[in-house]
Amino acid sequence: MEMEKQETYDIMAVCLLAGKIMLQSGAETYRVEDTMMRIASSFGAYQSHPYVTPTGILFSVEGNEPTKTKLIRIVERTTDLEKVAQVNGISRRISAGEFTIEEAYKELKKIGESGSPYSxxxxxxxxxxxxxxxxxxxxxxxxxxxxxxxxxxxxxxxxxxxxxxxxxxxxxxxxxxxxxxxxxxxxxxxxxxxxxxxxxxxxxxxxxxxxxxxxxxxxxxxxxxxxxxxxxxxxxxxxxxxxxxxxxxxxxx
Structure with missing residues (x-):
């Protein structure tokens, strides 16, 4: 059971990171929520509930064991549609079964830490x-x-x-x-x-x-x-x- 709970938390971490990058990069609210739910569903968490505002993201997943709802704050917001497209690409590859949870998190981490390609x-x-x-x-x-x-x-x-x-x-x-x-x-x-x-x-x-x-x-x-x-x-x-x-x-x- 503990392993299942830990896996749920890992899924939540991936979804929150994806949502954070997209929201900070200027994505629409509905797109952020849809991407988070698709990622969670691809990893087996079919009952996920994201709630996105311009300044924060709430996310919870229903399962056999009760899970904590996680919240992250969004302070800086800019326009970087390249990152939005990259996260969408990662989401599609997750849906196609090309990434494990750990691999998806690493790829999203790279996108989040990358700066603007233009000076x-x-x-x-x-x-x-x-x-x-x-x-x-x-x-x-x-x-x-x-x-x-x-x-x-x-x-x-x-x-x-x-x-x-x-x-x-x-x-x-x-x-x-x-x-x-x-x-x-x-x-x-x-x-x-x-x-x-x-x-x-x-x-x-x-x-x-x-x-x-x-x-x-x-x-x-x-x-x-x-x-x-x-x-x-x-x-x-x-x-x-x-x-x-x-x-x-x-x-x-």
Whole structure:
């Protein structure tokens, strides 16, 4: 019996690790719960009950012996869809019987401990290019592509810096948008840029929580009301921080 209980705890550890990686990487709530249940079922735990919110995961498994419900906290959340896809791949291989519990845990541990495959400067370059492209998409002038490129790249770099300095999302997003507004104003007043509004709109787009809004709506549609409302509130605060930073610039200049 003791061995069966220990095996149940091992299954719970694998499921919780998979759910933690996915939730920290920006996966939807329903996807996290579905993956955890599929993994548990593949290892023989057919009665599993995951409960996922943006800040924590509760998980229990029914069996012959009573088991403890386990809880893990989720503090850091980012967007890394590569890790979500990797965990989904591990889940499919578990369902196909390719992994034991120990092997699955080791593979998930590797995924969780791996960093981003792209450096900080690649992220900044991608933000800069996308800012210029968003400006053109919003019918801006080509002469403003370079100002938007510089403003968007420096704004995204400042977002990462301020987040490391003070790990409060609202502060880092407000400060980054404030800096974007100042840079855009500088380009326009010096004559390098032409349309202030288009430069600002293009530059703040890499900061907009698009995935968070999409996941919030998807969770609400799937019936996960708490997660959907929580993610929606998070997205609202992010949008408010961005708008407040830009509003300060327009108020004084």
């Amino acid at each position: 900080v400067w690649i992220h900044v370059l991608a933000a800069a290019v996308s800012s210029g492209c968003f400006l053109i998409m919003f019918q801006g002038e080509w002469r403003d592509f370079f100002p938007a490129f510089i403003t968007g790249g420096l704004g995204f770099l400042s977002l990462m810096y301020f987040h490391q300095l003070v790990p409060i999302k609202f502060f880092s997003e407000f400060s980054a948008s404030l800096l974007i507004g100042l840079q855009a104003l500088f380009f326009v007043t010096t004559g390098i840029g032409g349309e202030l509004d288009k430069i600002i709109i293009g530059s703040v787009m890499p900061l907009v929580p698009g995935l968070l809004i999409t996941n919030a709506v998807r969770d609400l549609m799937a019936g996960h009301l708490i997660s959907g409302l929580a993610k929606g509130a998070d997205a609202f605060l992010t949008a408010f921080a961005i708008g407040a930073g830009i509003a300060v610039i327009f108020s004084f200049f």
